[in-house]
Structures are given as structure tokens and as C-alpha cells.
Amino acid sequence: MSEKPVDPPSRDVKAGPRDGMSYSDYLGLDQILNAQRPLSSAHDEMLFIVQHQTSELWMKLAIHELNATCALIAADNLQPAFKTLSRVSRILEQLNSAWDVLRTMTPSEYTSFRAALGTSSGFQSYQYRLIEYLVGNKNAAMMAPHANDEPVLQRLEAVLQSPSLYDLTIQLLHRRGFDIDRAVIERDVSVPHVADDSVRAAWLSVYRDPAQFWELYELAEKLVDFEDYFRRWRFNHVTTVERIIGFKRGTGGTSGISYLRSMLDVVLFPELWQVRTEL
Numbered sequence: 070m071s072e073k074p075v076d077p078p079s080r081d082v083k084a085g086p087r088d089g090m091s092y093s094d095y096l097g098l099d100q101i102l103n104a105q106r107p108l109s110s111a112h113d114e115m116l117f118i119v120q121h122q123t124s125e126l127w128m129k130l131a132i133h134e135l136n137a138t139c140a141l142i143a144a145d146n147l148q149p150a151f152k153t154l155s156r157v158s159r160i161l162e163q164l165n166s167a168w169d170v171l172r173t174m175t176p177s178e179y180t181s182f183r184a185a186l187g188t189s190s191g192f193q194s195y196q197y198r199l200i201e202y203l204v205g206n207k208n209a210a211m212m213a214p215h216a217n218d219e220p221v222l223q224r225l226e227a228v229l230q231s232p233s234l235y236d237l238t239i240q241l242l243h244r245r246g247f248d249i250d251r252a253v254i255e256r257d258v259s260v261p262h263v264a265d266d267s268v269r270a271a272w273l274s275v276y277r278d279p280a281q282f283w284e285l286y287e288l289a290e291k292l293v294d295f296e297d298y299f300r301r302w303r304f305n306h307v308t309t310v311e312r313i314i315g316f317k318r319g320t321g322g323t324s325g326i327s328y329l330r331s332m333l334d335v336v337l338f339p340e341l342w343q344v345r346t347e348l
């Protein structure tokens with residue numbers, strides 16, 4: 070019996086001709102695989118570079134999915150928002166597992182090339198800052214490292230001034246009939262949301278009767294999932310840092326461990342955590 074001929078892959082005519090396009094061309098591997106330029110002869114610097122580059126790629130996807138999630142929630146289109154939010158949590162899981170690779174680097178191995186890093190630091194990751202802003206950890210001061218990069222500054226500023234994932238969720242609660250304080254709906258979105266009784270009361274109603282508010286209940290749990298994974302990322306970071314550089318100051322100019330530990334206290338969706346005590 071002869072085999073059915075395989076159809077050629079479909080082509081997107083908008084993108085123009087692609088004859089002869091290879092795997093490498095499509096993925097831009099020339100750029101990606103030539104972007105590892107160690108500054109020292111230390112063996113482990115390659116690990117350090119690849120670890121950060123892969124993290125930045127996953128962050129790029131997380132931003133793409135978070136932007137989509139925000140638009141979907143604003144449009145009351147919750148089912149697809151659940152999918153994009155789940156994907157973001159899975160990306161964080163990926164980033165969390167990646168710490169296991171970096172943890173194989175000892176303090177002496179890191180010290181052998183740390184000086185080459187100069188004043189560069191993860192503190193200057195604009196994609197990380199975009200994620201923090203998108204999910205509501207707003208702090209205008211964190212734009213300072215990007216003062217000389219106008220396009221990045223504009224992106225950060227736009228997200229800083231836009232409602233976060235949680236602001237949009239609270240607006241959704243309001244649209245679905247919950248009595249949310251006006252001050253919360255009309256708040257200045259460029260600063261972090263502060264826990265509010267009317268929001269907590271709304272979530273309490275949702276959690277007390279999931280069957281009646283199933284979509285909101287599912288959204289709430291997806292948000293808790295996200296924050297849970299994000300907390301794990303922060304914890305993995307601070308623990309790895311302590312293990313590798315102890316209490317040395319950070320290259321980015323912060324106190325290092327004490328600064329990173331203070332970030333463990335950030336609560337993105339406070340009422341969703343508070344409500345648990347009342348159930």
C-alpha cells in the first residue's frame with residue numbers, strides 16, 4: 070500500500086516568500102547562538118550567560134502571555150485568560166527548575182569571573198521589571214537603571230501607568246456586580262494596590278459559593294497559583310545568591326541578600342490570601 074503524500078507545510082502569504090528557509094533561519098539561531106561572549110576564561114561563565122539568556126527568553130514569553138491575559142480579562146473573555154495564565158505559571162515553573170542548574174556553581178567558581186561583571190546586575194533586567202509592573206508590583210524608582218534607554222523607558226512607563234492584572238480583575242469584580250469601593254476603582258494605578266475590605270468581601274462571596282461564581286473562582290485560583298510560583302522564584306533566587314556570594318553587596322549597588330529578602334514580603338494579590346483565614 071502506497072503512503073499518502075505528505076502535504077507541504079502551510080505558508081503564511083503575508084510574511085512573503087520563504088523558499089529555502091531553514092530551521093536556523095526561521096529561529097534566528099545565528100544571532101542566538103553567537104550571543105554568548107564570556108569576558109573571562111572561567112569555565113562557568115558560559116553557564117552564567119546561558120542561564121540568564123534562557124531566563125530572558127522565558128520572560129519574553131511571560132510578558133507576551135501576561136499582556137494577552139490583561140486584554141482578555143478587560144474584555145470579559147475569561148476562558149482563554151485561564152489558558153494564558155496557566156501558561157505563565159508553567160513558565161515560572163520552568164524558571165524555578167532552572168535554578169537547579171545554576172546551583173551547581175560554587176562560590177569559588179563564581180568568584181573566578183564575578184569581577185568581570187562590573188556593575189551589571191539582574192537588577193537592570195527590564196523584562197523582569199515589566200513583569201513586576203504587569204502583575205502590580207509598581208515602583209517608579211525601579212526605572213532608574215533604564216534612564217538612558219528611551220524605548221525601554223517608554224515601555225516601562227506605559228505599563229507603570231496602566232492597570233495591572235489585579236486592577237483589571239478588581240474592575241471585573243465590579244462589572245459582575247460586586248460592591249467595590251470607588252477609591253479602588255479610580256485609584257492611581259502607578260503605585261501598588263493596597264488591601265481593601267470591599268475587595269476582600271467580594272472574594273469572600275466568591276469563595277463561599279464557587280458554583281455561583283465559577284469563572285471568578287477559577288480566575289482567583291489561577292492568580293494565587295501565579296503568585297505562589299512567583300514567590301518560589303524569589304525564594305530560589307535569594308537562596309542561590311546566599312549560597313554563592315553570602316552577604317556580599319550586589320554588583321547592582323544594593324545590600325544584596327537583605328534587599329532580596331525584603332522582596333519576599335511583596336504581596337501581589339493581598340485579599341486573595343487574606344480571604345483564606347475567613348473560610
Ligand code: HEM
Nearest residue numbers: 124190191192194197310313314319320321322323325332
Ligand atoms: C550567581 C547567581 C546570581 C547572583 C549572585 C545574583 C545576585 C543578585 C543580587 C545581589 C541582586 C540584588 C541587586 C544587586 O545589587 O545586584 C540581584 C538582583 C536580581 N537578579 Fe540576580 N543573581 C544571580 C542570578 C540571577 C539569575 C539567574 C537571574 C535570572 C534572570 C537573576 C535575576 C535578577 C533580578 C531580576 C534581580 C532584580 C530583583 C529585584 O529587583 O527584585 N539573578 N541578583
Ligand SMILES: N[C@@H](CC(=O)c1ccccc1NC=O)C(=O)O
Nearest residue numbers: 186189190191192318319320321
Ligand atoms: N548581582 C550579582 C551579579 C549578577 O548576578 C548578574 C550580573 C550580570 C548579569 C546578571 C546577573 N544576575 C543577577 O543579578 C552579584 O552581585 O554578584
